[in-house]
Amino acid sequence: MATPENKLAFEGGWEYSPAPESTDHIKVAKKYELFIGGDFVKPQSGKYFDTINPATEGRLSRVALANDADVDKAVKAARKAYGGPWSRMKPADRGKYIYRIARIIQERAREFAAIESLDGGKPIREARDVDVPLAAAHFFYYAGWADKLEYAFPGRSAKPMGVAGQIIPWNFPLLMAAWKVAPALACGNTVVLKPAETTPLTALKLAEVIADAGLPDGVVNIVTGAGDTGASIVSHPGVDKIAFTGSTEVGRIIQKALAGSRKKYTLELGGKAANIIFADAAIDQAVEGIVNGIFFNQGHVCCAGSRLFVQESVVEEVIRKLRDRMETLIVGDPLDKNTDIGAINSKAQLEKIESYLDIGREEGGDMYQSSCAVPEKGYWCRPTIFTGVSQSNRVVQEEIFGPVLAIQTFRTFEEAISKANNTPYGLSGGVWTDKGAKIFRMTQSVRAGVVWANTFNKFDPTSPFGGYKESGVGREGGLHGLDAYLRLEA
Amino acid sequence: MAAKRERGKERLAVAKTYKIYIDGKFPRTESGRYFTLEDRRGKVIANVCRGSRKDFRNAIVAARKVQPAWAGANAYLRGQILYRIAEMLEGRRDQFIAELKLQGMTQAAARNEVDTSIDRLIYFAGWADKYQQVFSAVNPVASQHFNFSVLEPTGVVSIIAPDDSGLLGLISNVAPTIVGGNTCVVLASESMPLSAVSFAEVLHASDVPSGVVNILTGLRSELTEHFASHMDVNAIVFCDGARKTARTVQELASDNIKRVIARADIDWSRDSAQHPYLIRETQEVKTTWHPVGS
Numbered sequence: 001m002a003t004p005e006n007k008l009a010f011e012g013g014w015e016y017s018p019a020p021e022s023t024d025h026i027k028v029a030k031k032y033e034l035f036i037g038g039d040f041v042k043p044q045s046g047k048y049f050d051t052i053n054p055a056t057e058g059r060l061s062r063v064a065l066a067n068d069a070d071v072d073k074a075v076k077a078a079r080k081a082y083g084g085p086w087s088r089m090k091p092a093d094r095g096k097y098i099y100r101i102a103r104i105i106q107e108r109a110r111e112f113a114a115i116e117s118l119d120g121g122k123p124i125r126e127a128r129d130v131d132v133p134l135a136a137a138h139f140f141y142y143a144g145w146a147d148k149l150e151y152a153f154p155g156r157s158a159k160p161m162g163v164a165g166q167i168i169p170w171n172f173p174l175l176m177a178a179w180k181v182a183p184a185l186a187c188g189n190t191v192v193l194k195p196a197e198t199t200p201l202t203a204l205k206l207a208e209v210i211a212d213a214g215l216p217d218g219v220v221n222i223v224t225g226a227g228d229t230g231a232s233i234v235s236h237p238g239v240d241k242i243a244f245t246g247s248t249e250v251g252r253i254i255q256k257a258l259a260g261s262r263k264k265y266t267l268e269l270g271g272k273a274a275n276i277i278f279a280d281a282a283i284d285q286a287v288e289g290i291v292n293g294i295f296f297n298q299g300h301v302c303c304a305g306s307r308l309f310v311q312e313s314v315v316e317e318v319i320r321k322l323r324d325r326m327e328t329l330i331v332g333d334p335l336d337k338n339t340d341i342g343a344i345n346s347k348a349q350l351e352k353i354e355s356y357l358d359i360g361r362e363e364g365g366d367m368y369q370s371s372c373a374v375p376e377k378g379y380w381c382r383p384t385i386f387t388g389v390s391q392s393n394r395v396v397q398e399e400i401f402g403p404v405l406a407i408q409t410f411r412t413f414e415e416a417i418s419k420a421n422n423t424p425y426g427l428s429g430g431v432w433t434d435k436g437a438k439i440f441r442m443t444q445s446v447r448a449g450v451v452w453a454n455t456f457n458k459f460d461p462t463s464p465f466g467g468y469k470e471s472g473v474g475r476e477g478g479l480h481g482l483d484a485y486l487r488l489e490a
Numbered sequence: 491m492a493a494k495r496e497r498g499k500e501r502l503a504v505a506k507t508y509k510i511y512i513d514g515k516f517p518r519t520e521s522g523r524y525f526t527l528e529d530r531r532g533k534v535i536a537n538v539c540r541g542s543r544k545d546f547r548n549a550i551v552a553a554r555k556v557q558p559a560w561a562g563a564n565a566y567l568r569g570q571i572l573y574r575i576a577e578m579l580e581g582r583r584d585q586f587i588a589e590l591k592l593q594g595m596t597q598a599a600a601r602n603e604v605d606t607s608i609d610r611l612i613y614f615a616g617w618a619d620k621y622q623q624v625f626s627a628v629n630p631v632a633s634q635h636f637n638f639s640v641l642e643p644t645g646v647v648s649i650i651a652p653d654d655s656g657l658l659g660l661i662s663n664v665a666p667t668i669v670g671g672n673t674c675v676v677l678a679s680e681s682m683p684l685s686a687v688s689f690a691e692v693l694h695a696s697d698v699p700s701g702v703v704n705i706l707t708g709l710r711s712e713l714t715e716h717f718a719s720h721m722d723v724n725a726i727v728f729c730d731g732a733r734k735t736a737r738t739v740q741e742l743a744s745d746n747i748k749r750v751i752a753r754a755d756i757d758w759s760r761d762s763a764q765h766p767y768l769i770r771e772t773q774e775v776k777t778t779w780h781p782v783g784s
Contacts, residue, residue, distance in 0.1 A: 137632065154624060155765065252744050259740030260733065267747065424746065443778045444642075452779045460631035464639050464777050469724065470747045475775050478629050480639060490762050 035207035037077035038217025081218030095146030102139035121343030141461035160188030162240035170196035266474030271427030274420035275305030281432035303428035353402035426468030511690035513552030514700025541708035552701035561671035569618030576611035643671035645724035656682030
């Protein structure tokens with residue numbers, strides 16, 4: 001006998017009072033300069049650009065635009081610091097400086113979370129519970145490696161590379177800065193970091209932290225700007241290593257640009273992860289995993305579970321429950337602690353996502369969006385799913401980087417694997433089943449660098465992250481993440 | 491053509507046709523082309539297959555097809571198969587020494603090359619069930635998860651073998667690639683191609699599944715770009731010191747974000763030229779998360 005399922009009455013039954021995070025405790029300057037050689041200096045370009053709050057479209061601050069001359073200055077400052085105090089310092093002391101950074105981020109966590117939410121549009125809850133604590137944890141983890149590197153690579157002697165040029169994206173601005181800066185410093189390198197042009201503020205706040213922590217001048221330099229500034233770092237002959245996180249499209253350009261140089265590089269690129277639900281999975285938990293997989297951080301996640309594969313016998317149940325759950329998601333003010341889905345990071349990104357919604361429908365997919373209200377001003381996208389799509393559809397093959405899920409079905413294990421691996425990407429994947437043996441076979445068969453079994457979108461500083469195939473080269477995080485910032489000598 | 495009437499004997503020796511090795515078979519190049527290998531006095535030693543892009547593509551199809559099965563073979567088995575290659579090479583030691591001499595090496599150098607090649611295969615055979623233990627990790631994450639990172643093969647690897655070390659250079663790059671579960675397509679030394687073809691015969695007799703190692707002979711100037719640009723190749727190992735070639739390879743490799751592993755200017759005869767980091771270079775790190783709970 002079928003038992004009635006517990007279904008909550010969502011239609012108007014639940015009212016949430018506003019629960020906004022206050023912003024009176026944070027300090028955002030009207031204007032930010034470049035952080036070079038331990039000082040905030042005016043750009044030689046003489047130019048500044050706006051960074052806006054994507055939830056209000058209002059300007060938060062003006063930020064210096066670094067040109068070739070500015071990048072050159074930053075690289076020279078990094079080189080000087082590398083040849084000077086940083087490489088002569090006892091490794092344990094290097095570690096202590098990095099520990100200090102971790103501690104100060106923890107002390108200023110609330111401010112960082114609020115600014116991250118303001119500048120990037122992500123829900124304060126995620127900035128507070130994920131981005132900022134993980135950023136501090138990354139510094140804390142790698143600080144401890146500084147004087148232990150000889151134990152990491154048996155039979156090899158680990159030497160720093162020199163000056164690391166690091167280019168990071170806008171989806172996890174502070175966290176990505178931590179992913180890049182912490183291991184680079186622990187391994188004895190100095191850094192020129194460029195945050196994304198739409199989310200420069202927390203990196204500039206990190207510059208304050210680094211200054212407060214008393215790191216020698218020039219060990220970390222932060223230059224702000226868009227693609228041209230990044231290109232200038234990539235092509236600068238004084239840079240020994242490039243670390244890039246961003247799209248596969250740009251990663252390809254960088255790999256090509258580095259051809260013929262002796263620069264080492266790591267690339268963390270795009271993804272189109274398969275989230276695979278077997279009929280024997282705990283369906284309610286799996287639905288939570290689907291929601292977390294694709295709607296976390298507005299879907300602005302390179303490892304997002306953007307392709308869902310559901311075993312045919314449970315597809316109706318999964319989609320029904322998923323739709324019900326989508327109805328409960330609150331889209332709106334990122335600073336409100338009840339908000340589940342914040343603002344799309346920029347107008348350009350919103351346009352890209354919307355173009356994919358059109359493409360998906362034109363290609364014959366059935367689109368469904370939740371019915372929630374969204375604010376009038378700002379950039380918003382309701383949680384969206386596509387059914388009735390096939391492997392060749394663009395919404396199945398291409399990275400959308402928004403809260404858009406493409407749903408397909410499978411019958412057998414082999415079909416699931418063959419569909420899941422039918423992509424040039426290979427960053428991450430998820431599998432949901434109650435059978436242990438099936439989990440291990442599945443996680444072994446998915447060609448991706450990170451596989452979550454009965455969970456999704458979990459991160460940790462001790463856990464290596466990075467892609468197979470066109471999702472990138474190299475790993476960040478954990479012991480394996482040290483490799484990117486070292487030369488291993490016999 | 492290498493045949494000559496052996497001194498003091500009536501018998502006319504049988505010359506060998508040097509062919510390429512694709513999917514466990516020894517076809518001639520589909521292109522029908524050849525290049526001539528001569529000894530120092532200008533005497534023709536062999537007409538060698540001048541492999542084509544089509545040959546390369548056929549080889550990649552074979553390598554891709556067998557790769558999951560080869561990666562799925564257990565480590566003990568892969569180790570035994572590499573050991574078997576060494577056994578087969580040992581048995582044909584004299585043949586390989588003679589062939590290297592024919593290509594211009596001294597007796598001492600040839601003997602050293604063959605002996606080191608055999609030993610190198612044994613070295614990597616032994617790593618088959620150990621490198622994973624050295625390079626894997628259990629990661630103590632701060633949440634209720636069991637989290638571990640293991641190595642998995644990158645997939646299909648194209649290899650531009652060293653030109654100056656016809657047998658040892660090839661083996662030193664093929665062995666660490668396949669011991670880790672990759673399959674490969676190799677472009678043999680252009681100046682000393684014969685040992686590579688004879689080594690294919692050794693592979694053929696060594697329980698190496700068809701398609702795991704495919705060996706082409708041909709012109710680097712013609713084939714390198716295809717080895718670097720093919721979209722179903724996951725990594726390229728190239729052992730060529732020329733800056734211009736390195737640049738071209740990197741540029742073409744970026745089309746599908748190939749891993750580019752440059753191994754130029756290495757003296758493959760040295761002990762320092764064998765280490766497990768060569769295995770790791772054609773591996774990916776996979777991290778898996780499992781919840782811990784009831």
